[in-house]
Amino acid sequence: MKNPGKIQPPVFPPEEILFPEVKLVTLSGGVPVYTIESGTEDVVRAEFTFRAGQAREDIPLLASTVNMMLTEGSQRHSSEEISSMLDFHGSFINPYCEKDRAGFVIFFLPKYSGELLKLAREIVFEPAFPEKELRALMNKRLRWFLTNREKVQNLASDKFYESVFGNSHPYGRQTSEPDFEGISSELTRVFHKTHYNLSNLAVILSGRFRKDTIEMLEDLFSSPLTEPDLPPLAPLPEKGKGEKDIYVHKQNAVQTSIRIGSRTINKRHPDYPGLKVLNMILGGYFGSRLMRNIREEKGLTYGISSSLTSLDLSGFKVISTDVSNENRKLATDEIYMEIDKLRNIEVEEAELGIVRNYMSGEMLRMFDGPFALAESFRAAWEFGLDNDYYRRLAEKIKSITPDEIKALANTYYNIEELYEISAGDR
Amino acid sequence: MFVIYCPMIEFSRHTLGNGLRLLVHEDRSSPLVAFNLLYDAGSRDEDETMTGMAHLFEHLMFGGTEAIPDFDTPLQIAGGENNAFTKCDITNYYITVPARNIETAFWLESDRMRGLDLSQRSLDTQKKVVTEEFRQRYLNQPYGDAILRLRALAYKVHPYRWPAIGLDPSHIERASLDTVREFYNLHYAPNNAILTLAGNISTAEAYSLALKWFGDIEASPARIRKLPVEPQQSEPRRLTTESEVPSDAVYRVWHTCGRNEPDFHTLDLITDLLAGGESGRLNRILAREKKMFSDINAYVTSDIDPGLLIVNGKLMKGVDPEEALSGIEDVIRSLSGIRSDDYEFEKVRNRFESSVVFQNTSILNKAMNLSYYELLGDASKINREVEMYRNVSASDVEACLARYLTEKNSATLVYRSAIK
Numbered sequence: 001m002k003n004p005g006k007i008q009p010p011v012f013p014p015e016e017i018l019f020p021e022v023k024l025v026t027l028s029g030g031v032p033v034y035t036i037e038s039g040t041e042d043v044v045r046a047e048f049t050f051r052a053g054q055a056r057e058d059i060p061l062l063a064s065t066v067n068m069m070l071t072e073g074s075q076r077h078s079s080e081e082i083s084s085m086l087d088f089h090g091s092f093i094n095p096y097c098e099k100d101r102a103g104f105v106i107f108f109l110p111k112y113s114g115e116l117l118k119l120a121r122e123i124v125f126e127p128a129f130p131e132k133e134l135r136a137l138m139n140k141r142l143r144w145f146l147t148n149r150e151k152v153q154n155l156a157s158d159k160f161y162e163s164v165f166g167n168s169h170p171y172g173r174q175t176s177e178p179d180f181e182g183i184s185s186e187l188t189r190v191f192h193k194t195h196y197n198l199s200n201l202a203v204i205l206s207g208r209f210r211k212d213t214i215e216m217l218e219d220l221f222s223s224p225l226t227e228p229d230l231p232p233l234a235p236l237p238e239k240g241k242g243e244k245d246i247y248v249h250k251q252n253a254v255q256t257s258i259r260i261g262s263r264t265i266n267k268r269h270p271d272y273p274g275l276k277v278l279n280m281i282l283g284g285y286f287g288s289r290l291m292r293n294i295r296e297e298k299g300l301t302y303g304i305s306s307s308l309t310s311l312d313l314s315g316f317k318v319i320s321t322d323v324s325n326e327n328r329k330l331a332t333d334e335i336y337m338e339i340d341k342l343r344n345i346e347v348e349e350a351e352l353g354i355v356r357n358y359m360s361g362e363m364l365r366m367f368d369g370p371f372a373l374a375e376s377f378r379a380a381w382e383f384g385l386d387n388d389y390y391r392r393l394a395e396k397i398k399s400i401t402p403d404e405i406k407a408l409a410n411t412y413y414n415i416e417e418l419y420e421i422s423a424g425d426r
Numbered sequence: 427m428f429v430i431y432c433p434m435i436e437f438s439r440h441t442l443g444n445g446l447r448l449l450v451h452e453d454r455s456s457p458l459v460a461f462n463l464l465y466d467a468g469s470r471d472e473d474e475t476m477t478g479m480a481h482l483f484e485h486l487m488f489g490g491t492e493a494i495p496d497f498d499t500p501l502q503i504a505g506g507e508n509n510a511f512t513k514c515d516i517t518n519y520y521i522t523v524p525a526r527n528i529e530t531a532f533w534l535e536s537d538r539m540r541g542l543d544l545s546q547r548s549l550d551t552q553k554k555v556v557t558e559e560f561r562q563r564y565l566n567q568p569y570g571d572a573i574l575r576l577r578a579l580a581y582k583v584h585p586y587r588w589p590a591i592g593l594d595p596s597h598i599e600r601a602s603l604d605t606v607r608e609f610y611n612l613h614y615a616p617n618n619a620i621l622t623l624a625g626n627i628s629t630a631e632a633y634s635l636a637l638k639w640f641g642d643i644e645a646s647p648a649r650i651r652k653l654p655v656e657p658q659q660s661e662p663r664r665l666t667t668e669s670e671v672p673s674d675a676v677y678r679v680w681h682t683c684g685r686n687e688p689d690f691h692t693l694d695l696i697t698d699l700l701a702g703g704e705s706g707r708l709n710r711i712l713a714r715e716k717k718m719f720s721d722i723n724a725y726v727t728s729d730i731d732p733g734l735l736i737v738n739g740k741l742m743k744g745v746d747p748e749e750a751l752s753g754i755e756d757v758i759r760s761l762s763g764i765r766s767d768d769y770e771f772e773k774v775r776n777r778f779e780s781s782v783v784f785q786n787t788s789i790l791n792k793a794m795n796l797s798y799y800e801l802l803g804d805a806s807k808i809n810r811e812v813e814m815y816r817n818v819s820a821s822d823v824e825a826c827l828a829r830y831l832t833e834k835n836s837a838t839l840v841y842r843s844a845i846k
Contacts, residue, residue, distance in 0.1 A: 083704035090780025299554025361505025
């Protein structure tokens with residue numbers, strides 16, 4: 001029987017990415033609107049984003065609570081009416097509160113632009129923060145919190161942030177049960193007034209939006225308001241906690257969740273594109289060294305990954321995995337061994353070639369379709385970067401050398417500086 | 427009236443001589459092609475003493491062949507990405523790759539359909555990986571084992587009694603090379619597979635590549651699938667369990683119809699009235715107004731053989747599970763009397779339609795759905811879904827409430843918190 005399996009088809013180098021054209025329109029009140037026209041389906045993605053994330057809160061839960069309360073009733077409509085209107089128009093809304101930014105993404109059909117943008121304005125600027133809804137939300141959030149605290153993954157991640165950024169800064173601060181009592185309507189109103197206002201708003205519009213969308217935004221998001229200044233950010237302490245190895249005990253857990261990592265540079269740093277390549281080799285894709293060794297060779301875990309996250313004031317890298325309690329030491333030893341190898345031995349060109357091509361393919365996926373385009377734009381824009389960042393990344397993927405990677409590993413993966421957090425039942 | 431222009435997904439269809447079905451949908455707006463290969467084999471095809479086989483096998487499919495010892499690397503070199511999942515009815519493998527390298531996907535997928543190099547070493551490793559997956563996703567999560575208990579309570583004979591992960595990790599540990607080979611030989615053949623290409627590729631190119639790479643793979647003998655039929659349930663069932671979770675939870679399930687039966691869309695719509703979006707009745711009445719639940723949800727399992735309608739919720743502190751259960755019952759009963767022209771009825775129709783439009787923004791979703799609808803009997807059903815859903819009337823809702831959502835057709839799981 002002939003076996004065409006032996007004749008591998010030729011592989012062509014990844015094609016050049018067509019970066020989208022992003023147009024900036026500034027509304028008369030000063031709000032920037034970034035537009036990316038794309039897609040084949042009649043759908044629109046509109047993001048309303050503010051510097052209103054956790055980094056801006058004085059007490060735990062405040063920023064996320066304000067964000068969740070946006071859809072819990074306005075001066076004109078009850079929470080039921082708002083959700084019913086969104087659902088009736090076949091629209092989907094994703095409120096988010098991250099470490100630096102908060103806001104929401106709303107997906108809708110262009111024919112309902114008028115109704116839904118009007119509702120978006122009401123959600124953003126006219127929330128009523130009813131006391132009754134606030135208490136109900138906090139009670140629900142407490143139940144979610146208690147459930148999450150039963151998950152070793154959350155215990156390990158929370159302790160990781162606390163260790164890396166310290167308990168005094170919102171990046172690292174932990175939530176505890178009494179915090180759910182500490183949020184009042186008054187606090188939410190004040191935070192809302194100072195953070196959710198026109199001078200702090202940016203809009204990102206993508207998909208097949210109607211020609212008159214900008215006019216609608218102009219009508220809705222330009223009225224002059226008296227705007228309080230954005231309060232200054234709490235400074236990030238220079239160092240995290242002194243203690244590097246922490247074990248969080250969770251009775252009866254059958255697996256231990258592990259986090260190994262530390263603070264690192266963010267997207268604004270010139271070394272960042274190279275560090276992304278290094279991270280990919282270590283644990284960024286299915287063929288990475290950590291996956292091959294710890295999952296595919298040893299069968300210790302369902303998954304292991306390494307990631308880089310950029311924050312406004314900092315950034316961090318972290319390796320995450322879940323293994324059976326008894327295999328914890330074996331897994332962490334192997335993780336350090338893989339880091340050590342990257343610091344001491346140059347990557348072979350064959351392996352680097354795989355990573356170059358895989359990452360180039362990944363970049364095509366990052367710029368495919370109206371939703372991915374908007375997300376990629378936002379991920380650079382919030383650090384003051386634009387398509388030039390992606391061009392540098394694409395260029396670095398092609399040109400990085402093995403000795404450059406080794407040097408990056410020596411600069412950024414100093415094992416003594418890494419925190420090791422485990423949550424499980426040893 | 428609310429009318430969405432819901433574009434049709436145009437596709438062409440060929441069947442190769444060996445029975446492989448091929449569907450192609452051109453979407454030139456993407457630089458990529460999605461390649462989706464569905465095998466008509468899932469956990470319902472397992473023996474009750476060897477559950478979890480289909481899913482374990484999915485892992486082994488990445489173990490390499492004689493010709494291509496490493497599946498992933500050549501695809502990564504081609505800039506592609508891939509994954510797979512196993513459900514009760516199907517095992518589905520998918521790849522997205524830059525259009526110019528689509529032939530690599532054909533080469534890789536046809537090769538592992540032709541023959542696998544199943545080694546003891548790879549089997550041993552993947553058994554461990556799957557056992558860790560079982561622990562991570564089902565045993566080491568609060569409420570993680572509820573679905574295992576629920577299926578075992580609702581089904582007595584049909585293999586839907588267990589989820590794709592299996593009944594117990596010990597079954598996976600028992601799997602031998604022989605049992606694994608037998609599973610492969612029985613199911614992994616062109617006549618049991620449906621291949622869909624969606625994205626930046628022409629029908630002619632897709633057809634000629636399919637012929638080139640899959641055309642000479644031999645068909646396997648036709649399978650005779652004789653699954654035990656779940657007998658009509660005649661008494662309500664109930665199970666109470668206690669575990670270290672922070673809150674009590676309740677689960678209610680009812681036996682329903684199969685995915686292809688006419689009542690399916692009505693049942694789907696009922697769950698949308700109950701739990702579609704924030705404004706669904708369960709959330710609005712039981713979570714928001716009565717503050718009995720911190721989370722509440724309802725869905726249909728969408729299985730090919732008669733499936734389940736599931737309602738589940740986590741209770742607020744101090745709420746009695748019995749009161750919570752009767753709250754759910756009252757909300758379900760309140761659906762009787764709804765009118766086809768009610769705002770709420772129109773709302774769930776609109777939401778369904780727009781969710782279809784949103785799904786179609788992804789070439790991978792389109793590829794997966796085309797393969798799946800073809801398995802259901804005809805891929806063009808995908809373009810009638812909105813109409814089928816829109817045709818559901820208030821009297822259909824009434825009839826399905828009476829036909830399926832009855833006490834004797836139900837099972838209840840009360841999941842109690844052992845943390846006091």
